[in-house]
Amino acid sequence: MRAFDKVTAARSADRLTASDFIQALFGDSFFELHGDRCYADDKAVKAGIATIGNMPVTVIGLDKGKNTKERLEKNFGSAHPEGYRKALRLMKQAEKFRRPVLCFVDTSGAFCGIGAEERGQGQAIAENLMEMMTLKTPVLSIVIGEGGSGGALALAVANEVWMLENAVYSVISAEGCASILWKDPAKTADAAQCLRLTANDLFTMDVIERIIREPKSVESPLFDSLRNLIANTFEKYLAMSDEELLNNRYERFRKYGRTTKVFTFDEDESETEQK
Amino acid sequence: MFNGDFFTFLKPKNELEKIPADKSTEDSKPYIPDALWVNCPKCKRMILATDLDDNSRVCTQCNHHFRITARQRLEMICDKDSFVEADGDMVSKNIIGFPDYNRKLAAAKNRSGENESVITGVCTINGYKTVIFVMDPSFMMGSMGTVTGEKITRAFEYATENKMPVVAFTLSGGARMQEGILSLMQMAKTSGAVKRHSDAGLLYITVLTDPTTGGVTASFAMEGDIILSEPGALIGFAGPRVIEQTIRQKLPKDFQTAEFLRDKGFVDAVVDRRKMKDTLAKLLSLHNIEKAAVDEQPAEKEIESDESI
Structure with a gap:
């Protein structure tokens, strides 16, 4: 698939949402928690506590919703500041009990609106970035659909970041890039290609640790292997001292831009399709 | 060679302030080169560039803070x-x-x-x-x-x-x-x-x-x-x-x-x-x-x- 086909797939309405992942991985063990304790409960962020085997984990997902009613309620997965503050509250709670944190990222971006700005969208995201960097418990983020810019990163300052094979993760939407740089929405597909937002390209740049095969339904057997993978990963990081754990996370992000290495990308896939 | 702009220069000060800063041909403002005047983007009035520099590049009229390098x-x-x-x-x-x-x-x-x-x-x-x-x-x-x-x-x-x-x-x-x-x-x-x-x-x-x-x-x-x-x-x-x-x-x-x-x-x-x-x-x-x-x-x-x- 070409980059823009991946963008389309990542946004597809029949794609599994964060709610689906929570249902498939944790079933009835998930207990939902609400609210940021300051202003509201942002339904774009679904969060709570669940167990993998005997291990309690805090689960936080940017959730787009499955039908029109849910999508409106959840603002299509675009969180307001209270959504990010709710996420941070529950991450701090997880730290207190040294409970690993699992984040699902699926958003076109943090919401752009009057209320969002008035209540400090930028400040809320900034605080998450800062606090997540020193959260003394393992953090794993999985981009399951769209990873839209700062609004996605605010749940992805993690020890490891994984991506589904058709998910995308980008500094700006392909549409935004085409309209700002070229003032031409017709160039959206080109912009998607140039931004290097596919799982393969991000893996090449060392921005993600793993590419995950796409489960097509909640019943998919792929969820069993994913559950094991998550449990093993958390066990590995739980075995680390706080210092090791935090150094691991700091260095994970510190390396980007330490040198101005020029990346070369494997173009095979897109070239064959273009032919 | 003199066009209308030359004569507007002779008008009273409040008229002068309306001249757009970027309207410059070699001949348009013979006595005061463009670079000496700056248009405030907020109050639209003209300020002497030296006055602006002396005032930390803050408009002397309306306190607009110009972008600086x-x-x-x-x-x-x-x-x-x-x-x-x-x-x-x-x-x-x-x-x-x-x-x-x-x-x-x-x-x-x-x-x-x-x-x-x-x-x-x-x-x-x-x-x-x-x-x-x-x-x-x-x-x-x-x-x-x-x-x-x-x-x-x-x-x-x-x-x-x-x-x-x-x-x-x-x-x-x-x-x-x-x-x-x-x-x-x-x-x-x-x-x-x-x-x-x-x-x-x-x-x-x-x-x-x-x-x-x-x-x-x-x-x-x-x-x-x-x-x-x-x-x-x-x-x-x-x-x-x-x-x-x-x-x-x-x-x-x-x-x-x-x-x-x-x-x-x-x-x-x-x-x-x-x-x-x-x-x-x-x-x-x-x-x-x-x-x-x-x-x-x-x-x-x-x-x-x-x-x-």
Whole structure:
């Protein structure tokens, strides 16, 4: 698939949402928690506590919703500041009990609106970035659909970041890039290609640790292997001292831009399709 | 050869002020070259460029704060000859092969005379030693690429190691899309460095200048212990145009200005540029910041009096 086909797939309405992942991985063990304790409960962020085997984990997902009613309620997965503050509250709670944190990222971006700005969208995201960097418990983020810019990163300052094979993760939407740089929405597909937002390209740049095969339904057997993978990963990081754990996370992000290495990308896939 | 513009020059002053600044042919204003006059974008009146410079590039009529380059800012804030630049030779490369980026980088360098959108270093402010970084509007409107993030991160790491405060002047359109996801990663990287600096008990003051938006707002700009801003500066996560397009309604007046953010509780104080240096020095003095030894302190007054002789 070409980059823009991946963008389309990542946004597809029949794609599994964060709610689906929570249902498939944790079933009835998930207990939902609400609210940021300051202003509201942002339904774009679904969060709570669940167990993998005997291990309690805090689960936080940017959730787009499955039908029109849910999508409106959840603002299509675009969180307001209270959504990010709710996420941070529950991450701090997880730290207190040294409970690993699992984040699902699926958003076109943090919401752009009057209320969002008035209540400090930028400040809320900034605080998450800062606090997540020193959260003394393992953090794993999985981009399951769209990873839209700062609004996605605010749940992805993690020890490891994984991506589904058709998910995308980008500094700006392909549409935004085409309209700002070229003032031409017709160039959206080109912009998607140039931004290097596919799982393969991000893996090449060392921005993600793993590419995950796409489960097509909640019943998919792929969820069993994913559950094991998550449990093993958390066990590995739980075995680390706080210092090791935090150094691991700091260095994970510190390396980007330490040198101005020029990346070369494997173009095979897109070239064959273009032919 | 004389066209209408020549005669408008002879009109009374209030008429004169209406002449657009960019309307210049060789002959149009024979006695006063264009560069001597500047149009205030806010009150539209003309100001003598020398008056503007003498007033820290603040409009003498309406107090509008003009955008200034990072070098101009350093000159206004740092004690004379105290600034020592770090990593000035670091340059960006086209790391993901983005079309046209090499040309844009070259144009930005040419236009700004700088290698990147941020200048970092150490200085003294009324004698107080601090790490400082300033972002530049003439280099891709202060956009944050990997080198921008790297220089800022190094500045924080240096400050942490040497137990120094950090003073930041932010100005940015956001993360630089030509470096893709690696620009986005700079938000997390710089935030990590800010957190380590903060956890070491050290002071970080940010001054938000026009415009501070996007990924810079959503990272180190909003992470200061004390957050100041210049009057009228545009500060936000999303730009006003994007918001209008998203919600399809007009935005309230003064939305996303420094004063609006202060009233909403996100900025500690809006400070006039002409008082900025003394304000920063006062805040540094309240945090047990080391003062440069007397012989290290540049003898500003002496130099000034020498010049006046």
